[in-house]
Amino acid sequence: MSLSSADSDQLTLVDGVREALRREMADDDRVLVLGEDVGKNGGVFRATGGLYDEFGSARVIDTPLAESGIVGTSIGMATKGLRPVAEMQFMGFIYPAFDQLVSHAARLRNRSRGRYTCPMVVRAPYGGGIRAPEHHSESMEALFAHQPGLKVVVPSTPSDAYGLLRASIRDPDPVVFLEPKRIYRSSREPVDFDAALPELGEAVVRREGSDVSVFTYGAMVPETLEAAEMAKEDLGISVEVVDLRTLSPLDRETMVDSLKRTGRAVVVHEAPLSGGLGGEVVSALQEEGLYHLEAPIKRVGGYDTPVPLHALEDFYLPAPVRIAEGIRETVEAEA
Amino acid sequence: MSTLQRDPEEQVQVLDENGGVVGEVPDLGDDELVEMYRAMRLARHFDKRAVSLQRQGRMGTYPPLSGQEGAQIGSTMALDDDDWMFPSYREHGGAVVRGVPLTQTLLYWMGHEDGNKMTPDTNVFPVAVPISTQILHATGAAWASKLKGDDEKAFICYFGDGGTSEGDFHEGLNFAGVFDTPNVFFCNNNQWAISVPRERQTASKTIAHKAVAYGFDGVQVDGMDPLAVYKVTRDAVEKAKNPGDRRRPTLIEAVQYRFGAHTTADDPTVYRDDDEVEKWKAKDPIPRLEKFLRETGRLDDESVDAVTQSVEEQVADAIDEAESVPRPEPSEMFESVYAEMPDHLREQMEDFEQLREQVGDEAFLRE
Ligand SMILES: Cc1ncc(C[n+]2csc(CCOP(=O)(O)OP(=O)(O)O)c2C)c(N)n1
Ligand SMILES: [Mg+2]
Numbered sequence: 001m002s003l004s005s006a007d008s009d010q011l012t013l014v015d016g017v018r019e020a021l022r023r024e025m026a027d028d029d030r031v032l033v034l035g036e037d038v039g040k041n042g043g044v045f046r047a048t049g050g051l052y053d054e055f056g057s058a059r060v061i062d063t064p065l066a067e068s069g070i071v072g073t074s075i076g077m078a079t080k081g082l083r084p085v086a087e088m089q090f091m092g093f094i095y096p097a098f099d100q101l102v103s104h105a106a107r108l109r110n111r112s113r114g115r116y117t118c119p120m121v122v123r124a125p126y127g128g129g130i131r132a133p134e135h136h137s138e139s140m141e142a143l144f145a146h147q148p149g150l151k152v153v154v155p156s157t158p159s160d161a162y163g164l165l166r167a168s169i170r171d172p173d174p175v176v177f178l179e180p181k182r183i184y185r186s187s188r189e190p191v192d193f194d195a196a197l198p199e200l201g202e203a204v205v206r207r208e209g210s211d212v213s214v215f216t217y218g219a220m221v222p223e224t225l226e227a228a229e230m231a232k233e234d235l236g237i238s239v240e241v242v243d244l245r246t247l248s249p250l251d252r253e254t255m256v257d258s259l260k261r262t263g264r265a266v267v268v269h270e271a272p273l274s275g276g277l278g279g280e281v282v283s284a285l286q287e288e289g290l291y292h293l294e295a296p297i298k299r300v301g302g303y304d305t306p307v308p309l310h311a312l313e314d315f316y317l318p319a320p321v322r323i324a325e326g327i328r329e330t331v332e333a334e335a
Numbered sequence: 336m337s338t339l340q341r342d343p344e345e346q347v348q349v350l351d352e353n354g355g356v357v358g359e360v361p362d363l364g365d366d367e368l369v370e371m372y373r374a375m376r377l378a379r380h381f382d383k384r385a386v387s388l389q390r391q392g393r394m395g396t397y398p399p400l401s402g403q404e405g406a407q408i409g410s411t412m413a414l415d416d417d418d419w420m421f422p423s424y425r426e427h428g429g430a431v432v433r434g435v436p437l438t439q440t441l442l443y444w445m446g447h448e449d450g451n452k453m454t455p456d457t458n459v460f461p462v463a464v465p466i467s468t469q470i471l472h473a474t475g476a477a478w479a480s481k482l483k484g485d486d487e488k489a490f491i492c493y494f495g496d497g498g499t500s501e502g503d504f505h506e507g508l509n510f511a512g513v514f515d516t517p518n519v520f521f522c523n524n525n526q527w528a529i530s531v532p533r534e535r536q537t538a539s540k541t542i543a544h545k546a547v548a549y550g551f552d553g554v555q556v557d558g559m560d561p562l563a564v565y566k567v568t569r570d571a572v573e574k575a576k577n578p579g580d581r582r583r584p585t586l587i588e589a590v591q592y593r594f595g596a597h598t599t600a601d602d603p604t605v606y607r608d609d610d611e612v613e614k615w616k617a618k619d620p621i622p623r624l625e626k627f628l629r630e631t632g633r634l635d636d637e638s639v640d641a642v643t644q645s646v647e648e649q650v651a652d653a654i655d656e657a658e659s660v661p662r663p664e665p666s667e668m669f670e671s672v673y674a675e676m677p678d679h680l681r682e683q684m685e686d687f688e689q690l691r692e693q694v695g696d697e698a699f700l701r702e
Contacts, residue, residue: 040606041530064500064536065466065528093465096502129701131395131446133424135464274679303683308668310395310446314699315665315687321698325690 009190013183016161016191017047017123021085023193024169025055028083031169034061035070035087044089045125045184071097071122075105078120083169091126091178092135098143105174106149118174121165126154127219127270128317129182131310138307139218139271144176145248145280151175151200152247156183156221159191160198160245167197175200180219187222203251205258209240212331213258215281216268217244220318224268227323234324237331247277255281256288263294264333266326270317273301295333300326338570339552339585343543346555346590349562352618354626361566365633369642371412371561372624372634375404377646378428379621381437382595384650385444389599393658397444398425402559402594405620406523408432409564410589413572414491419458421473421492425523426462429493433459437653438660447663467498470507470520477516477575489575491519491568497528499545500536511584512549517575518584519568523558525593526615530606546586558589559620562627592618665691665699 011019024031033048039062042049052060063070067088074084088094094101101122108118128137145152153168153175155161161179168175206221207228216224221243228239242258244250259265265285267278278299285297300318308316338347349358363371382401388394400407407429411420420426420433427440434457443450443462451461463469473492480488498504499522511518522542526533539545546553552574556567571585592615596603603612628634669676669684676684691699 036528037530039530042605044529044600062531062535065497065531066500066502068502069500095465133396133444133464134451134462273683303669303687304680305668305672309443309448309450311662312446312448312665312668314701315691315696316668319699319701321694322690 010188011158011162011191012185012188013155013158013161013179014045014047014185016155016158017165017179018049018051019191019193020162020165020169021048021051022054024166025051025059030081031083031085032059032061032077033085033087034063034074036063036065036089038062038087043087045181047123047179048087067093067095067097068100071100071105074120074122075100075108075118078118079108079116083119085121085123085169088122088124090136091124091140092138094122094124097122101144101150101174101176102147106147109173110149117172119172121168121175121177123165123177123179125181125184126178127180127182128307128313129219131313134309137313139269139302141178141247142271142275142277145277149174150248152178153200154178154180154218154245154247156180156218156243156245158187158189162191162193163195163198164200164245167200170197171200178218182219183222198245201246201249201251203242203244203246203254205240205254206243207239207241209238209262211238211262212264212266212327213240213242213262214266214268214323214327215242215244215255217247218270220268220270223318223320224323227320227327230320230324231327235328235331237327239327244281250280250284252284252288255284259285259289260292263292264330265293265297266300266323266330267297268300268318268323268326270302272304273299274304276301295330298326298330338567339554339574339581341554343541343547343553343555346557347563347567348557348560349566350560350623350627352623354623354630356627358563359566361562361569363565367412368628368633369638371408371565372621372628373642373646374408374412374428374432375561375621375624376642377431377649378404378407380646381427381650381653384654385441386595386599388654394441394445396598396600398598399593399595400425400428402592402615402619403523403525404428405561405624406521406558406564406589406591409561410491410521410568410587413565413568414489415572417458417487418489418491418572419460419473419476421460421469421476421490422462423469423493423495423498423523424462424464426493430459433457435459437650438656441653441657442660445657447660448667449660449663467494467501467503467507470494470498470503471510473518473520474507474511474516477511477518478514481514481516486517486576489517489519489572491521491572493521493523495528496522496524496526496533496536496542497531498522499542508545508549508584508586512551512582515578515583519571519575520584520586521568522586522588523591524588525591527593527597527607529597529601542588543586549584549586551582551584551586553586553588555588555590558591559618559623561620561624564589665696
């Protein structure tokens, strides 16, 4: 089989998603893709482009318009030995499937004492910043990270999109795989298709620094790296940036190690602040690293309002200037 | 009531594809018929301009409606003033008939919150983007009206062929049947849900058939025949208020076609053939009604030109007006979340305002 559609040395994040799907489908005929417009149309973001032609309509399936139907039938398929990868067209439309995800996918192993399991992936583009219409810009990852039994994965680079999605498909448990659509095509990088797959549950240090650690994920990673550069240039602050990559389970070890090196921490996400993942990160840091803390931990997030329509979304999303301000405050705080 | 009591496979038609009369013309005055034509022309012209505004970067993603004017205008004109409309996101043509200014529709797709602040007295709910969620609201609103003893109002709800696959469709129609609510469920079957064809949504022979299981009338109508749509909707609205021995709700399946893309972010050539589009363009509701009106002496070259000119002016004015509205005050995003702003939100707003003052708006803007 030819697997040459993407040039391995220049992939975008969405290319990484597509290549992961292609290679998993090629390697494992239990894997199938289903969702709205994933077939002939190749997905509204083209994340499944070409798969329909390559693998046919029995493995790349356009379903009726029903998210609960897509996720619920995926659960049934997963229990019968298939490896469904369900696409939710946007995270804002995942809610009809919420019951199936939290009441069943997440709990099937536990409530059947391991008799039935649910190895499946639910993919969804999430987040703002693309001037999309109402309900197309949500970041509700905390809802899923709160549910025991689900894993929640968010890549921020083309290589991670590729590696983490393949690892998610192979995982024995249900994974909610959230794709930062704002950076689907914003940068390219070479992807080593043959590299060992990353483990779920491992964070990675994207930038090393000594004054403060900033914990973030998804589309906020490039924004945070930009803020780190601003903080360095304007204020001479040395910022470490940790990309969490898996939101559940969190990689507490990498997080606390970083905190021990810098003594100060900021958490950044575009989701609303209250009840967001930032609170969980802060808890983990203080539980295991309180005695290393030299200042209160700062959270920079979306505001506690619905995501505004796109005329105002730039003011809602944490911009580098706002992240840099959070960094400054944290570094200047007196213990 | 006769148009509603029929086999769900039998399509109601008044005008054939050439504007010839093949059914009973509804009882509309000359002015109303010309107004129907004008409203359809307005919707078509608005649509063309809106797509080009998006192309020029003057507006965000926009869902075009061309081809669907017959269903939109025919059905909304059949409503009484006190009736209520629950739209999807593609109903801007019908919304104008109900009094929603074009400017408001433009503002919504330009990303202004005020686009959702419905003009008082229009009896139109805000646009519903999550598919079919509005169906339950329409049922609930109709139910409330009935519980309050009001027999004067009908509640029409619009959704697509794809929308009939969601659980909310089933639940909304089931409640309506059980509680016998004054609803008109209007399905715009435009053959496609983005790239997914109608046959992939249901194995049911027609969508109208589904009403049988809910215990009320289901009727299929030529959705590109505005007179047939008017007639069927009018009968359904009247039955909702005066049901006689029938159940109040009705499911109308208006068979039609979207000529353009699903939204400006969509490329329909990926999933459908030009031949198919051409076949449906032959049923275009606008020339169909125009022929009928010309042949019956209600329109001539001069009056058609006058309509052309007036819709062009109306749309141009609406665009000017929408574009002259400045970007909303950023702190507006903190408003209207709750009746009273909680303290933590006020603090977030104050922090935001302080930073804005320090760094200026430009520092936040991407593009
Ligand atoms: C709950 C939900 N799922 C998915 C979407 C994305 N989406 C927007 S429009 C659309 C297709 C709708 O098709 P149909 O109901 O036939 O209406 P049409 O657009 O053709 O008028 C989809 C899948 C959505 N808006 N809401
Ligand atoms: Mg449709």
